[in-house]
Amino acid sequence: MKKHKICIVGDGLSGLITAQILSKLDVEIHIISKKSQHKFVDNRTTAISPSNFNFLSEHIFKKKRNIFYQCKKVELYHENKNNNFNNFLNFENSKKGLMFIAENKKLRNFLITTLRHNKKIKTLKGNIEKIDIKKTALTFKEKKIYYDMILLCVGKNYKIVESLLGKRLIKEDKKEIAVTTTVKHNFNLSGSRQYFLKEGPMALLPINKNQFSLIWSMHQSFKSYSDNDIRNLITSKLKSIFKKKVNLNLSKVQRFPIYFKFNRNFFKNNIFAIGDSVYNVYPIAGQGFNLVLRDVENLFEKIKENLNLGLQIKDSLIFNNLYYDRKPENFLYSMGINLTQKFFRYNKFTAPIKNEILKDLNRFEFLKKIGLKIADRGIIN
């Protein structure tokens, strides 16, 4: 019987994880990796919820669970006056953990190394010349290759998605930036923290007890700051947060544009888009990639079901059903994060009111339970 063939365009985290997961099925996979001149070393981290971590451990990280740091505590703070940080909400789970954090560069290296040894996955290096949506084929090095499915995991290169699938966008771009760095320190920080600061939300995600990754989303006015100014700002903010003599050693600062974007067109015929190529969420509390993982798990289950029933995957209802299963959740989740970002945008007139609203939040155990469940399994499951 002819082998089912799936092509994944893009070798970012979405593409690499999708390739590894789908390779557990009876399919042949091609992953297209664009030739790039610049070697960019990503200093960010990815935080994964416990249920997503279990899914990944079962299929990919069985023997390499130690790439991830298990974080058992999350604390949320709001800056109400200059250098006054109100701890308004805490979560803790000492048994299962609340999130699993890995450095993107380690995650990527591991995925690429295991991919090389995976006989079901073939990497094609180069640029695609054309995608034929009607025939589910693409032209690569002047050769036309036919597939049963094509998955677009092209990240910010969403023009390719919009030209193939169409564009029905909900977008808000306030030209903000996220600055990221890794901080080595001499105190013990085992839990992760989210600060809603005057300049914008800052997440501290520990990699180990003496090192955390920092992601600070900032107003567009900070774009003109030099890297040195940003480093000084980070250092002085952290010193006022930890209110003690601390040694801080910052790695190189990187900048990423951030905006909210949701394309309602996820698929057409046998082509489906995954990850940042269809939706971007603000990097608050490390949630972005968890949506991608739930999409991939759902896709995996649907393809598996079709294969078990001896059905073809091309021209099937898989993408249609995946779209209706996942779109509402992705939309609600993205909007929820967008609203959270807006709620906490600093305004000196509303800051005292926000403080009043947040004051007793930590006492509502049932709300915290719901919050934890949503962060772990999403809204719909």
Ligand SMILES: Cc1cc2nc3c(=O)[nH]c(=O)nc-3n(C[C@H](O)[C@H](O)[C@H](O)COP(=O)(O)OP(=O)(O)OC[C@H]3O[C@@H](n4cnc5c(N)ncnc54)[C@H](O)[C@@H]3O)c2cc1C
């Ligand atoms: C500052 C910041 C911090 C974040 N922090 C977190 C976090 O803590 N936790 C979390 O869960 N999420 C986080 N996210 C979100 C997370 O980083 C993204 O969801 C994830 O990296 C998306 O990966 P991707 O593969 O979809 O896109 P990308 O990483 O952009 O990868 C796309 C890939 O496709 C390739 N490509 C593009 N066009 C083509 C083409 N034509 N042919 C072949 N290849 C192509 C590119 O070269 C690239 O390798 C954060 C995002 C930002 C901006």
